[in-house]
Amino acid sequence: MANIISIINNKGGTGKTTTVLNLGAALSRKRKRVLLVDLDSQCNLTSAFGVDSNGVGIGELLIGKADFLDVVKRNGKLSLIPASEKLIDYEFQLSNEPGREYMLREQLERVAHNYDYIIIDCPPSLGTLSTNSLVAAKHFIVPMQAENFAFIGLDRIMLISDKVKKRMNPDLALAGILFVKLDPRTKFSQAVIHSLSENQNFAGKLFNTYIRQDISLMESGAFKQTVYEYAPKSRGAHDYNDLAKEILKIYG
Numbered sequence: 001m002a003n004i005i006s007i008i009n010n011k012g013g014t015g016k017t018t019t020v021l022n023l024g025a026a027l028s029r030k031r032k033r034v035l036l037v038d039l040d041s042q043c044n045l046t047s048a049f050g051v052d053s054n055g056v057g058i059g060e061l062l063i064g065k066a067d068f069l070d071v072v073k074r075n076g077k078l079s080l081i082p083a084s085e086k087l088i089d090y091e092f093q094l095s096n097e098p099g100r101e102y103m104l105r106e107q108l109e110r111v112a113h114n115y116d117y118i119i120i121d122c123p124p125s126l127g128t129l130s131t132n133s134l135v136a137a138k139h140f141i142v143p144m145q146a147e148n149f150a151f152i153g154l155d156r157i158m159l160i161s162d163k164v165k166k167r168m169n170p171d172l173a174l175a176g177i178l179f180v181k182l183d184p185r186t187k188f189s190q191a192v193i194h195s196l197s198e199n200q201n202f203a204g205k206l207f208n209t210y211i212r213q214d215i216s217l218m219e220s221g222a223f224k225q226t227v228y229e230y231a232p233k234s235r236g237a238h239d240y241n242d243l244a245k246e247i248l249k250i251y252g
Contacts, residue, residue: 002035002115003251004108005175006137010153012124015143015180017044018217020121022236025226026244028077032116035072037108038083039133040123041091046082048221049073057082059090062103062132068111079115087129095128101168104132126160134164139175139251143211146179146192158201175250177202178243180211209243211236 007016007023017040024034038045043053051073058081060066073080094100108118120133134140142157158174165172177196183189197206211217212235220230227236 002108002112002118003139004112004118004120004137006120006122006130006133006140007143008122008130008133008140008157009142009144010124010126010130010157011144014124014145015178015211016040016124017048017121018221019141019143019178019180019211019240020045020119021048021221022217022227022240023243023247024078024117024119025228026240027117027247029228029241030244030248032077032248033114034078035111035115035118036078036080037104037118037120037133038081039087039104039129040083040121041085041087042123043083043085043087044221045121046080046084048224049075049080049082050224051080051082053082053084055082055084057084057087059084059087061107063090063093063097068107091128094132100128101131101135101164104129105136105169108136126156131160131164134161134172135168137169138171139173141175141178141207143178143180145181146189174205175247176205176207178207178209178211181213182210183213184210207243207246209239209246211239211243214239 007020009016020036024036028034046053056066056071061071071081073082122130122133196202214234214236216231216234217227217236220227223230227234
């Protein structure tokens with residue numbers, strides 16, 4: 001049965017899509033069957049995977065207009081349920097459905113036995129789709145940058161996740177906070193990491209792996225490739241490989 005992981009932050013530009021794509025690729029390189037889910041109407045993950053965002057995708061699946069086999073796209077051991085530009089409209093329709101927070105879980109439960117990991121790319125908000133991802137997930141990862149205002153929104157994410165855990169998904173747990181686009185040499189980065197590590201609410205919840213600044217991570221997505229296809233010897237490839245090893249060590 002798949003370990004379902006939601007990659008969530010209500011702030012844009014925090015490396016959610018880059019993490020979903022390249023963590024998924026790293027796990028698939030370790031012979032894990034991986035399904036990626038694009039819940040963001042910007043369709044960045046879908047585009048990076050090389051899939052047309054005008055086709056059917058997660059929106060149609062959630063409202064019952066398409067089946068899983070109609071929407072899933074495959075590339076070796078890595079698969080994707082894409083998003084489309086119509087996803088905002090489907091999210092509005094979803095908000096009127098009874099049990100709307102469980103729609104994604106219901107769909108993923110049908111195919112979870114076919115995968116080792118299902119990784120969800122959330123939109124930069126805490127609306128219906130992000131709540132669906134937390135209800136469906138076993139764990140969630142919060143990617144964040146060590147910069148001014150980095151902590152803004154973190155308390156809100158934890159508040160929402162606590163409510164989801166209490167009311168809808170008692171198995172939900174924070175897998176960890178992942179620092180991305182990091183320059184570990186700067187005093188400011190070190191201060192932010194130290195501040196968070198000293199916070200009792202996040203004790204033991206910072207990944208040992210940091211995703212360092214690397215232009216290859218930005219360029220690879222633009223060229224519709226994972227970092228392992230575009231620059232397999234880059235820092236980004238090395239760091240996401242380390243993250244995959246850390247996750248496998250914890251969760252198997």
